[in-house]
Amino acid sequence: MLRTILMLNVAPERVGxxxxxxxxxxxxxxxLDHSDAISSEISVATDAAGTILVTAVWPDQSAYDGWVExxxxxxxxxxxxxxxxxxxxGIGRTFKIVHEVKKS
Incomplete structure (x- = not known):
């Protein structure tokens, strides 16, 4: 599986x-509805710096490439x-998920 991280640099007053x-x-x-993505999230920096992260989990690189296109x-x-x-x-950075744990 693959995680993508897209960092958006936004003026703090434009985050909203x-x-x-x-x-x-x-x-x-x-x-999610038009790709093979497993999940996705959007997060905002807690220090109010204007950084937004958009992250997603994909089964493989080709699934992410399909979304990029x-x-x-x-x-x-x-x-x-x-x-x-x-x-x-831009395009998100990709990271191979090598270990995962979850609460049951």
Missing amino acids: DVLQRYDDEQILQYS NPFRASSNGRLAELLKDSAV
């Missing part, structure tokens, strides 16, 4: 706008870019 965009467009839900992702990235400091959404 980015979160609202994710909610309005149902970006996380769309990605999805036309919806490209169009939503364009709308998100106007809210970001560096005006680019």
Whole structure:
């Protein structure tokens, strides 16, 4: 399995706008419904620095690549870019999950 981490750099006063965009467009839900993603989350830095992490778990690299190539992702990235400091959404870093534990 694979975890992707996408870091969005946002002016602190625009964090709410980015979160609202994710909610309005149902970006996380769309990605689950139209890809092989297993789960996804959006997190906000607790120090109010304006950093947002979008993370997801995928069965493999090809599943993530399929999402990266999805036309919806490209169009939503364009709308998100106007809210970001560096005006680019980019591609998430990928990490192989090598060990996992869960409460039963």
